[in-house]
Amino acid sequence: MSRRYHLTLDDEQRAQLERWVKNPPKPYLRDRARAILAVAGGEEGQELAQKLRTRVHRTTxxxxxxRYQQEGINGLKIRSGRGRKPLFSPSDAGESGGAG
Incomplete structure (x- = not known):
């Protein structure tokens, strides 16, 4: 059973999302903006997840x-601290005291 999300956008929000669909600051934001616009238009998450350029799980x-409801347009951006952490950083080289 798919869950239907409810989202209402004002003209300014819709215009910003449409700008991101055409010319996003980062490529991944195009699909996220497109998804928010589609949900606001009444589309279901499961159908939408399969139609995006990059397929994502419906829970995504x-x-x-x-996140859009809580934080607005900035909620669509990738949060800092996400992803794999580097195993070695040049700034760590002086702190180890040398390896044997």
Missing amino acids: VGEWVK
């Missing part, structure tokens, strides 16, 4: 919607 669309 739901997370985007929740």
Whole structure:
């Protein structure tokens, strides 16, 4: 059973998302903006997840919607601290005291 998300956008929000669909600051934001616009248009998360350029799980669309509702347009951006952490950083070289 798919869950239907409810989202209402004002003209300014819709215009910003449409700009990101055409010319996003980062490529991944195009799909996220497209997803928010589609949800606001009444589309279901599962159908939408399969239609995006990059296929995502339907729960991912739901997370985007929740973050958009809480944080606005900035909620669609990747948060700092995400992803794999570097194993070695040049700034760490002087702190180890030398390896044997």
